[in-house]
Amino acid sequence: MQVTDAFTNGEAERLGARIAGGAAHAVAAGAPQATRPAAAPVPASGGDVAADVDALDEVPEDIRRHRARIDELDAQIARLLNERCAHSHAIRSLKRREGLGLFDARREEQIYERVGAEAGTEGPLAFEHLRAIYATILRVMRES
Ligand SMILES: O=C(O)C(=O)C[C@]1(C(=O)O)C=C[C@@H](O)C=C1
Secondary structure, eight states: OOGGGGSOHHHHHHHHHHHHHHHHHHHHHTOHHHHSOOOOOOOTTOSSOSSOGGGSSSOOHHHHHHHHHHHHHHHHHHHHHHHHHHHHHHHHHHHHHTTOOSOOHHHHHHHHHHHHHHHHHHOSSOHHHHHHHHHHHHHHHHHO
């Protein structure tokens, strides 16, 4: 069975509807910047839980299915980051050939704006968190 089949249509639709519903709300409000969800830090412990999931005799089925999907997404993210890095390194060589510096603040701002716009329409990741992730990605691209 494919991992993507692990969610029934109903479940997948409900997850999708939550995401799409958030987007519709943001668009209706007409101010995506202001209506992005505020970043709400969650304690590493997850709050008032007594023990972590793996201490249970058996990890609940619904958690296992989410984890399976996360594993699949992480593999895709890692592949995409490698592909992105290859392009970034190619640009670096071309810039070097042209005698240009590597860091381009304006281009990086454009990237933040573009991924921020994506966050505004999709969620549930808060804009500032997505930006923090991208700040790390761009730094690693420059330093790798
Ligand atoms: O687009 C460029 O000019 C790049 O060098 C690529 C890249 C990136 O990885 O996206 C890397 C460094 C720059 O500061 C801006 C962007």
